[in-house]
Amino acid sequence: MNREFLVVEYSFDPPATDALFAEHGHKLEPCLAARQVEWVHSYVSADRRRRLCVFHAADAETVREAYRSAGVAFDRIWNGTRLQP
Secondary structure (H helix, E strand, C coil): CCCEEEEEEEECCCCCCHHHHHHHHHHHHHHHHHCCCEEEEEEECCCCCEEEEEEEECCHHHHHHHHHHHCCCCCEEEEECCCCC
């Protein structure tokens, strides 16, 4: 299976809490696993109003389906390419 890097963007108002991140993870885990989506890493802004999560998956629509199935909101999901120095 050809797997791509997928980036998920979120925004939060009020700022996100660790409890919210844990809740999202709990909801998403089975939905991502069922679609063979692998979490790579995440970043959160210092003010906790923005978050980026990177996944390996077949395509962006597969990740969108997982998020919708889990009931976790996102701003956008897009294909990316890893750049290295």
